[in-house]
Amino acid sequence: MTEYSIGLDLGGTNLRAAAIDREGRLLHLVTGHTQYSEGREAIMADMVDAIASLRDQQGAVGLGGIGVVVPGFISLKEGVIRNCNNIPSLENFPIREQLSQRLNAPVILENDANAAAVGEHWIGAGRGVNDLVLLTLGTGIGGGVICDGKLVRGFMGMAGELGHITVVPNGNPCGCGNRGCLEKHASATAISALARLLGYGDVTAKQVYERAVAGDERAREIFASMGEALGIALANLVNAFNAPLYLLSGGVIGAWEFFAPAMLTEARRRSFSFRTTDTRVEKAKLGGEAGLFGAAYLPWSK
Amino acid sequence: MTEYSIGLDLGGTNLRAAAIDREGRLLHLVTGHTQYSEGREAIMADMVDAIASLRDQQGAVGLGGIGVVVPGFISLKEGVIRNCNNIPSLENFPIREQLSQRLNAPVILENDANAAAVGEHWIGAGRGVNDLVLLTLGTGIGGGVICDGKLVRGFMGMAGELGHITVVPNGNPCGCGNRGCLEKHASATAISALARLLGYGDVTAKQVYERAVAGDERAREIFASMGEALGIALANLVNAFNAPLYLLSGGVIGAWEFFAPAMLTEARRRSFSFRTTDTRVEKAKLGGEAGLFGAAYLPWSK
Numbered sequence: 339m340t341e342y343s344i345g346l347d348l349g350g351t352n353l354r355a356a357a358i359d360r361e362g363r364l365l366h367l368v369t370g371h372t373q374y375s376e377g378r379e380a381i382m383a384d385m386v387d388a389i390a391s392l393r394d395q396q397g398a399v400g401l402g403g404i405g406v407v408v409p410g411f412i413s414l415k416e417g418v419i420r421n422c423n424n425i426p427s428l429e430n431f432p433i434r435e436q437l438s439q440r441l442n443a444p445v446i447l448e449n450d451a452n453a454a455a456v457g458e459h460w461i462g463a464g465r466g467v468n469d470l471v472l473l474t475l476g477t478g479i480g481g482g483v484i485c486d487g488k489l490v491r492g493f494m495g496m497a498g499e500l501g502h503i504t505v506v507p508n509g510n511p512c513g514c515g516n517r518g519c520l521e522k523h524a525s526a527t528a529i530s531a532l533a534r535l536l537g538y539g540d541v542t543a544k545q546v547y548e549r550a551v552a553g554d555e556r557a558r559e560i561f562a563s564m565g566e567a568l569g570i571a572l573a574n575l576v577n578a579f580n581a582p583l584y585l586l587s588g589g590v591i592g593a594w595e596f597f598a599p600a601m602l603t604e605a606r607r608r609s610f611s612f613r614t615t616d617t618r619v620e621k622a623k624l625g626g627e628a629g630l631f632g633a634a635y636l637p638w639s640k
Numbered sequence: 641m642t643e644y645s646i647g648l649d650l651g652g653t654n655l656r657a658a659a660i661d662r663e664g665r666l667l668h669l670v671t672g673h674t675q676y677s678e679g680r681e682a683i684m685a686d687m688v689d690a691i692a693s694l695r696d697q698q699g700a701v702g703l704g705g706i707g708v709v710v711p712g713f714i715s716l717k718e719g720v721i722r723n724c725n726n727i728p729s730l731e732n733f734p735i736r737e738q739l740s741q742r743l744n745a746p747v748i749l750e751n752d753a754n755a756a757a758v759g760e761h762w763i764g765a766g767r768g769v770n771d772l773v774l775l776t777l778g779t780g781i782g783g784g785v786i787c788d789g790k791l792v793r794g795f796m797g798m799a800g801e802l803g804h805i806t807v808v809p810n811g812n813p814c815g816c817g818n819r820g821c822l823e824k825h826a827s828a829t830a831i832s833a834l835a836r837l838l839g840y841g842d843v844t845a846k847q848v849y850e851r852a853v854a855g856d857e858r859a860r861e862i863f864a865s866m867g868e869a870l871g872i873a874l875a876n877l878v879n880a881f882n883a884p885l886y887l888l889s890g891g892v893i894g895a896w897e898f899f900a901p902a903m904l905t906e907a908r909r910r911s912f913s914f915r916t917t918d919t920r921v922e923k924a925k926l927g928g929e930a931g932l933f934g935a936a937y938l939p940w941s942k
Contacts, residue, residue: 411912411913411916413917420912420916421912468795469794469795481880483880485787485788485792486787486788486790486792488788490787490788490881491882492771492881492882492883492913493770493771493882493883493884493917494882494913494917495882496882496912496913496917497880497881497882498880498882499879499880499882499912499913500879500880502879502910502911502912503876503879503880504807504872504875504876504910505806505809506809507807507808507809507872514911514912515909515910515912515915516875516909516910516911516912517910570806570809573806573818574805574806574876575880577801577802577804577805578783578785578799578800578801578802578805578877578880579792579794579799580793580794580795580796580797580798580799580800580801581794581795582795607817607818608804608806608817608818608819609804609816609818610713610722610723610798610801610804610816610817610818611713611794611796611798611801613817614713614722615715615795615796615798
């Protein structure tokens with residue numbers, strides 16, 4: 339009998355769930371059927387179906403546990419998503435309790451970026467590293483911190499909200515209530531907003547990247563500006579944690595060549611310990627799978 | 641036989657050392673004799689004398705260990721102070737090894753603010769709290785983080801350098817190489833520099849405080865500005881750690897009534913989790929003794 343666990347990642351536009359064994363081998367993957375716009379009940383039913391089908395298939399005997407990861411500010415104590423821009427219908431709903439009841443099994447709830455840090459630490463770029471910080475650079479920016487081998491959760495489970503570090507005190511307004519949050523200056527959304535300000539019209543971050551590749555100086559400036567914002571946040575994180583490894587993941591890291599020089603210059607200038615120690619800033623390895631693998635590892639990480 | 645340990649705090653203008661028992665009772669306190677301006681050898685001899693005299697007096701049998709805390713960026717791995725504005729003669733000198741040799745006993749070296757966090761966690765305002773962040777607001781600003789009951793040291797021992805969090809990206813220049821460090825906008829030194837900018841001449845932070853008490857509006861604005869800077873840093877720390885307790889210590893907290901309102905307003909605005917959870921910001925309890933008690937606790941905290 340293989341020991342395995344089930345991870346579910348409610349990310350992007352559709353859910354994915356997998357049975358994964360203790361060595362990190364993916365045994366089986368299923369994807370959801372509903373659009374999030376179909377509302378809470380459809381999403382809940384979809385999650386329960388995905389997990390139940392994996393359990394039926396692999397057998398309940400070897401099941402180590404169930405981990406579910408969702409975007410947004412989560413109150414771990416209550417098992418509730420407090421704030422979730424992508425799927426507002428799930429806000430302030432007892433999601434963990436409901437899943438647990440319908441599946442008749444305990445469910446561990448976690449934030450997606452926290453789970454990604456767990457996944458990278460388990461079998462990705464952070465394997466064997468005791469302390470690391472992960473930033474996921476996508477439409478928003480999430481964060482996860484591993485300290486002394488364990489995920490930093492905080493007393494309400496809201497630790498690692500690193501996309502909401504202030505990098506420009508009077509900067510762009512954010513849905514969280516703050517101004518100048520890292521994610522408003524360095525995410526894919528921020529890149530396309532910057533491009534719009536420069537007269538590019540309605541372009542995606544990927545299109546801005548393609549222009550940078552083609553030699554467009556203004557497009558390159560956008561990535562330099564984004565890199566600076568990231569460098570400020572990185573310096574703060576290095577000053578706070580002095581971890582040996584900072585990982586970046588998410589679609590935006592495709593533009594590494596254009597933002598990394600400004601990011602590293604800024605981080606070096608703003609952090610004595612970054613400048614004087616062998617602190618690594620690297621791309622994460624698991625890509626979009628980190629959250630799913632992290633979700634599966636949660637039952638074993640307690 | 642009482643089990644005890646020896647803590648030494650190389651703070652301010654003179655050193656203090658104490659024998660302290662496991663319940664946190666101060667058994668004996670000695671202070672140093674030299675001015676730091678007398679140079680490294682005088683300071684080293686003074687440290688060794690203070691510790692040796694306490695050990696002779698209390699007996700070597702019950703000695704649990706020796707903890708020494710110093711200001712500055714410390715490389716714990718090497719036991720060396722990398723950067724220390726107050727006592728530059730100690731920079732890049734093998735202080736831990738030298739102390740250990742001269743005392744013929746292991747010595748634990750730690751940063752002063754980190755030790756203050758340990759002290760407050762042990763027998764101060766953070767007793768029984770598993771996660772906390774301490775900021776020491778003095779001539780500079782230091783920080784210490786306790787996570788899951790343990791001091792966050794980082795891979796080189798440079799974690800918790802929270803005075804160097806960037807709060808104003810193009811703000812006042814700092815000796816660490818950065819601009820807009822928290823300690824350049826919210827320390828006692830920053831308060832007196834702000835007062836000078838406002839035409840007060842050469843005044844101390846305490847004198848600015850006295851003017852604020854007397855009703856001087858501009859003096860009150862100085863504390864409001866300092867409180868805002870502190871609120872930005874606090875929000876970043878809440879977003880990163882989601883600890884239930886943030887402690888402030890140091891001389892500047894005497895002006896709490898004038899800076900705390902702006903600090904809390906700013907932190908609330910800039911941190912979703914601060915605004916929506918019961919996060920406490922409080923004065924530390926041990927005052928100037930926190931580092932000394934923390935130093936003594938270090939041998940027991942491993």
